[in-house]
Amino acid sequence: MFPRNRNRNRTYADAPARNGGPPRSRHYPWLVFALSFCLLLSDYMSRQVLNALFPLLKAEWLLSDASLGALGGVVALMVGVLTVPLSMLADRWGHVRSLTLMALLWSLATLGCALANSFGAMFVARLCVGVGEAAYGSVGIALVLSVFPRDMRSTLSAAFIAGGAFGSVLGMALGGVISAHFGWRFAFAGMALFGLVLVVLYRMVVTERRLQQQRVTVEPSHPAGAPGCAMSIRALPAALFSSRSILCAYVGSALQLLVMGSLLAWMPSYLGRYYGMATAPAGLASAGFVLAGGAGMIMCGVLTDRVARRTPALKWRMAMLYSVGCFALLFTGFHMAPGAAQLALMAGGMLLAGGSAGPASAAVANLTDPSIHATAFATLTLANNLIGLAPGPYLAGVLADHIGLSLALQWLTLGALLAALCFVIGRRTYSADLLRLAQRGRYA
Numbered sequence: 214m215f216p217r218n219r220n221r222n223r224t225y226a227d228a229p230a231r232n233g234g235p236p237r238s239r240h241y242p243w244l245v246f247a248l249s250f251c252l253l254l255s256d257y258m259s260r261q262v263l264n265a266l267f268p269l270l271k272a273e274w275l276l277s278d279a280s281l282g283a284l285g286g287v288v289a290l291m292v293g294v295l296t297v298p299l300s301m302l303a304d305r306w307g308h309v310r311s312l313t314l315m316a317l318l319w320s321l322a323t324l325g326c327a328l329a330n331s332f333g334a335m336f337v338a339r340l341c342v343g344v345g346e347a348a349y350g351s352v353g354i355a356l357v358l359s360v361f362p363r364d365m366r367s368t369l370s371a372a373f374i375a376g377g378a379f380g381s382v383l384g385m386a387l388g389g390v391i392s393a394h395f396g397w398r399f400a401f402a403g404m405a406l407f408g409l410v411l412v413v414l415y416r417m418v419v420t421e422r423r424l425q426q427q428r429v430t431v432e433p434s435h436p437a438g439a440p441g442c443a444m445s446i447r448a449l450p451a452a453l454f455s456s457r458s459i460l461c462a463y464v465g466s467a468l469q470l471l472v473m474g475s476l477l478a479w480m481p482s483y484l485g486r487y488y489g490m491a492t493a494p495a496g497l498a499s500a501g502f503v504l505a506g507g508a509g510m511i512m513c514g515v516l517t518d519r520v521a522r523r524t525p526a527l528k529w530r531m532a533m534l535y536s537v538g539c540f541a542l543l544f545t546g547f548h549m550a551p552g553a554a555q556l557a558l559m560a561g562g563m564l565l566a567g568g569s570a571g572p573a574s575a576a577v578a579n580l581t582d583p584s585i586h587a588t589a590f591a592t593l594t595l596a597n598n599l600i601g602l603a604p605g606p607y608l609a610g611v612l613a614d615h616i617g618l619s620l621a622l623q624w625l626t627l628g629a630l631l632a633a634l635c636f637v638i639g640r641r642t643y644s645a646d647l648l649r650l651a652q653r654g655r656y657a
Contacts, residue, residue: 242360242427246369248415249353250376252316255408256346257380259323260288262388262404263339269397274332284332284339291343293598299348300591301449304584308356309421312349313412319345320408327401350377351590358578358586360427364522366578371514371571378507378567382500452585453592456646459580461639463596466573468632469536470601472543473506473566475609475625476559483618487551502563509564514571525579525647528572529640535568536633540626547623562626569632576639580646601628 267281303311322341329335354373361369384404391400454460480502484495513535521527539562546558574593581589605625612621 241423245360245419245424245427246357246373248411248418249312249357250373252312252408252411252415253349253353253373253376254380254383255316255404255411256319256349257377258384258387259319259342259404259408260346261381261384262323262400263326265385265388266392266397266400269392270335273397276332280332284335287336287340288343288346289598291340292347293595295344295347296351296591296594297588300351300587303348303352304355304587307421308352308359308587309419309424311352312356312419313416315345315347315349315352316408316412316415317345319349320405320412323401323408324405327398327405348587348591350374351594352587354574354590355578355586356424359583360424363575363579364525365518366575367517367521367528367571368511368514369571370574370578371510371517371567374570374574375507375510375567378503378510382503386500449585449588452582453589455650456580456642458639458643458646459577461635462573462576462580463593464600465532465536465632465635465639466569466593467596467600468628468635469539469566469569469573470597471605471608471628472539472626472632473563474602474605475622476543476563476566477503477506479606479609479613479618479622483622486618502560505560505563506567510567510570513565513568517572517575526640526643528575529636529643532569532572533633533636533640535565535572536629536636538562539565539568540629540633543626543629544623547619547626566629569636572636576643580650 263285270276270284271278271281299311299315319342322338322345325338325341326335329338350373354370357369357373358366387403388400391403477499480499481495484490484498488495490498513531517528517531520531542558542565543562546555546562549555549558574590577589577593578586605628609618609621609625612624616624
């Protein structure tokens with residue numbers, strides 16, 4: 214189905230540029246990825262630093278737990294509500310300009326958190342953080358994928374998504390250290406300063422002109438993420454939900470993240486209840502599981518691209534294997550008594566819990582037109598949140614009230630089996646869907 218690439222071994226520097234321009238740089242795409250990844254770290258550091266500061270804010274402003282929860286929840290609310298419309302605007306306005314403005318907004322809003330003198334002021338600042346962060350993940354990954362070959366999409370998608378886990382850990386850890394020495398205001402200010410420095414670097418290095426020389430996924434007349442290139446609003450639904458395989462990618466990714474989200478939310482409580490850990494060591498141990506999940510995303514993405522380099526449909530099989538392996542390890546682990554063996558199985562399950570993120574994101578990119586990639590990834594983000602990350606922790610809590618936390622988490626791992634079923638169904642029509650889209654003039 215796909216013609217053999219006779220120039221597969223040529224480097225970026227060897228490849229001709231578009232429109233007869235200078236040759237592509239082999240280093241510039243990686244610089245774009247590095248800066249975009251660092252901005253994603255800033256995104257999640259600014260979002261999650263608040264969690265480390267809860268005790269200090271509660272004591273200083275005499276806040277209830279509900280008020281503290283509102284300060285954290287308003288960011289997720291804004292991300293869920295605005296990710297699709299802001300991504301659509303970015304597809305029309307230009308990815309570089311949009312990303313720079315987003316990062317500037319969340320950094321200034323985080324600085325506003327440092328200056329807040331009341332709950333109301335803090336709430337407004339946190340709301341603005343959410344507005345700035347709402348579409349960064351979807352637009353950022355669309356820009357990154359536009360300057361790399363398509364056979365690297367699983368690796369790059371997984372590595373980019375994993376930045377959220379690493380940023381969360383960094384935000385909570387650095388926030389706790391800075392606040393212990395200088396106070397909670399300096400913790401917010403430190404996150405804001407990091408973001409503002411990155412905004413300046415990004416604006417200086419990443420330009421639409423240089424990106425256009427590097428783009429390898431689209432035709433010169435239809436560059437992804439360039440200002441002014443947009444699909445009509447009426448045509449968007451058909452493009453975003455054009456096939457059975459893309460629907461399976463959306464739902465399968467979300468069901469797998471239902472498992473991962475449940476574990477991330479309840480792991481500190483699990484370690485406290487079943488291992489007798491105090492809050493601090495339970496938090497540190499849970500951070501280790503978060504890092505395992507992020508590292509697993511990258512490792513599985515790299516493995517998927519290597520295995521499926523010549524046969525793209527194999528990515529679906531790899532996603533299925535990750536989901537089945539995650540279920541087997543976690544279901545068995547939660548069935549065991551607490552101990553070293555259980556922790557080892559749980560760590561192995563976390564390594565695979567996010568393994569399907571890369572293949573699913575690559576499938577979404579392959580099955581949609583490059584001009585709407587930011588909107589497509591926003592749709593994937595919306596599915597991940599509404600089906601997976603948002604209900605997962607809540608369902609675990611409801612089940613835990615009736616059957617206990619350990620058994621609740623054990624049964625929620627069935628979500629991974631349902632995800633595997635989605636990937637099996639999607640694989641059956643993937644090749645035919647790609648061919649149909651190519652015949653209609655789109656690019657996979």
